[in-house]
Amino acid sequence: MHGLINRSIQNFLSDSYGPAVWSAVVRQSEIGSDNFEPMLSYPSEQTEAMLNAASETLRRPKNELLEDLGTYLVCHPHLEALRRLLRFGGVGFVDFLHTLEDLPDRGRLALSDLELPEIILLDQGDGHYRLHCAPMVDGAGFIVVGLLRAMADDYGALVLLDHLGREGAYEVLSVHLLDQSYTEGKRFDLALPVGQ
Amino acid sequence: MKNASLTNADMASFSSEALDRLMPMHLLLDGRANVISYGPTLGRVFQHHNITPGKFFDLFAVRRPTGVSTARKLSALVGERVQLTLKAGEDSLSLRGLCQEMAGARGFLLNLSFGIGVVDAVRALSLTEADFAPTDLAIEMLYLVEAKSAVMRELRDLNLRLQEARLAAEQQALTDTLTGLRNRRALESEMHLLIGRGTSFALFHLDLDYFKQVNDTLGHAAGDFVLRQVAEILSIETRTSDTVARVGGDEFVIILNRVEDYDFLLPIADRIIAALTVPMDFEGQVCKISGSIGITLSTNYQSPDIEVLHADADAALYESKRAGRGRATVFQTAPPMAKLA
Numbered sequence: 001m002h003g004l005i006n007r008s009i010q011n012f013l014s015d016s017y018g019p020a021v022w023s024a025v026v027r028q029s030e031i032g033s034d035n036f037e038p039m040l041s042y043p044s045e046q047t048e049a050m051l052n053a054a055s056e057t058l059r060r061p062k063n064e065l066l067e068d069l070g071t072y073l074v075c076h077p078h079l080e081a082l083r084r085l086l087r088f089g090g091v092g093f094v095d096f097l098h099t100l101e102d103l104p105d106r107g108r109l110a111l112s113d114l115e116l117p118e119i120i121l122l123d124q125g126d127g128h129y130r131l132h133c134a135p136m137v138d139g140a141g142f143i144v145v146g147l148l149r150a151m152a153d154d155y156g157a158l159v160l161l162d163h164l165g166r167e168g169a170y171e172v173l174s175v176h177l178l179d180q181s182y183t184e185g186k187r188f189d190l191a192l193p194v195g196q
Numbered sequence: 197m198k199n200a201s202l203t204n205a206d207m208a209s210f211s212s213e214a215l216d217r218l219m220p221m222h223l224l225l226d227g228r229a230n231v232i233s234y235g236p237t238l239g240r241v242f243q244h245h246n247i248t249p250g251k252f253f254d255l256f257a258v259r260r261p262t263g264v265s266t267a268r269k270l271s272a273l274v275g276e277r278v279q280l281t282l283k284a285g286e287d288s289l290s291l292r293g294l295c296q297e298m299a300g301a302r303g304f305l306l307n308l309s310f311g312i313g314v315v316d317a318v319r320a321l322s323l324t325e326a327d328f329a330p331t332d333l334a335i336e337m338l339y340l341v342e343a344k345s346a347v348m349r350e351l352r353d354l355n356l357r358l359q360e361a362r363l364a365a366e367q368q369a370l371t372d373t374l375t376g377l378r379n380r381r382a383l384e385s386e387m388h389l390l391i392g393r394g395t396s397f398a399l400f401h402l403d404l405d406y407f408k409q410v411n412d413t414l415g416h417a418a419g420d421f422v423l424r425q426v427a428e429i430l431s432i433e434t435r436t437s438d439t440v441a442r443v444g445g446d447e448f449v450i451i452l453n454r455v456e457d458y459d460f461l462l463p464i465a466d467r468i469i470a471a472l473t474v475p476m477d478f479e480g481q482v483c484k485i486s487g488s489i490g491i492t493l494s495t496n497y498q499s500p501d502i503e504v505l506h507a508d509a510d511a512a513l514y515e516s517k518r519a520g521r522g523r524a525t526v527f528q529t530a531p532p533m534a535k536l537a
Contacts, residue, residue: 004350037354037357038350038354039347039350039351039354040354081342081345081346081349082346084342085339085342085343085346088335088336088338088339088342091324091325091326106339109336109339109340109343110340110343110344110346110347111343111347189319189322190318190323190324190325190335190338191315191316191318191319191338192319192342193319194319
């Protein structure tokens with residue numbers, strides 16, 4: 001697993017629940033080190049072990065945690081760079097949904113060894129979409145749910161999201177877009193001011 | 197590809213709206229190089245500089261191909277890779293593109309782009325996705341620029357952390373953990389450095405006297421305490437540029453650099469021994485030690501060799517011990533030392 005992903009989980013846990021919880025997760029998951037380097041790679045089992053330990057330590061279902069992780073990735077001020085990279089995906093939320101299929105390619109453009117889940121979008125008309133997501137960790141679809149919820153807010157769109165469970169190799173999500181411009185959304189300039 | 201039912205002329209005519217969408221940075225010129233119309237994104241450039249487009253050559257300098265500065269030479273641009281500089285503004289905005297002549301020689305169509313300057317242009321003109329044709333890779337370029345910066349930030353942070361870890365590890369590898377003095381490895385590398393640079397130095401070998409008794413009668417804790425006190429004394433009696441190392445249980449080595457004669461070496465050695473001889477108090481117990489020192493100077497040797505220097509300093513140290521300990525001896529060149537042996 002790419003260190004960037006493990007590091008995101010580490011930051012999510014320590015930013016949201018404090019360093020003590022992170023230390024407890026490190027102990028329980030026996031991942032050895034208490035710090036993931038975002039530019040290095042780690043065995044995938046560590047990611048699973050870490051998520052399971054977090055769920056046990058916090059006594060919260062793993063799916064809920066993963067959904068919060070997805071929201072954290074978009075909303076936390078430290079990750080403004082990531083929010084911006086996602087916003088390059090499209091002018092409006094519909095555009096953004098359609099570029100989700102490019103997500104793994106976009107990831108690889110930024111970091112050639114970064115693997116992101118393959119996503120397939122089915123437009124069922126009338127604002128109804130199905131997303132098929134090939135999870136890299138069990139329950140990754142919930143991360144996508146959290147991420148989409150936060151991105152909808154960012155774009156100012158009103159959506160209903162649901163995780164429909166697994167179908168073969170894919171986790172299936174339903175997206176119901178009620179209003180693409182429900183609010184103004186968050187401002188996005190294509191280029192940052194000099195020095196930022 | 198041609199379709200039989202359409203002529204070339206049909207193919208070439210678009211509504212101005214279609215042209216604006218297809219090429220938001222196009223420029224239409226008549227045969228005399230007057231601007232007939234232009235795309236909306238180019239319009240934002242003109243607006244930004246308060247320009248009312250009139251004559252092409254008033255607006256732009258043609259940098260490539262060279263020598264095109266009048267309407268009569270416009271046709272030289274056709275089919276070429278064109279590079280223009282906007283005359284207005286201090287930042288000399290550079291645009292590149294392609295020029296084609298329109299059917300029936302009615303004028304010229306230039307399709308332009310910001311090229312590598314796209315990030316600055318987007319920033320300066322507050323451009324949005326709507327200002328670019330969907331075929332334009334400008335947005336992907338902006339995405340890449342930001343992705344690259346984010347990755348570079350992470351890599352820089354990683355390098356800083358690695359650098360810190362490396363320095364800490366190096367420090368650890370060169371330090372005697374009990375006393376904080378340098379260790380044998382650090383000592384050897386310092387001697388190599390000084391010899392390599394041709395810097396003169398004095399080498400002290402110091403053995404503690406009666407240390408074994410302290411260890412045996414008062415225990416290891418007292419022994420460790422004494423060793424730390426000795427480290428403190430040696431650090432006080434030397435300059436920060438000198439090297440003090442612990443190389444064995446109660447064996448120390450000092451390098452005093454930039455020293456060429458013996459005259460002030462013995463006073464230093466005497467001061468060290470005097471300080472060592474002051475009884476130390478360890479949790480109410482008195483620890484009494486002393487020290488014997490052997491000294492040699494790098495300037496004694498034609499080409500100083502680390503092994504030889506150590507051997508000679510050791511010989512002088514042996515002489516100090518033989519003469520009753522608690523004293524310093526300077527290594528004498530061959531004849532007198534031979535007598536001692």
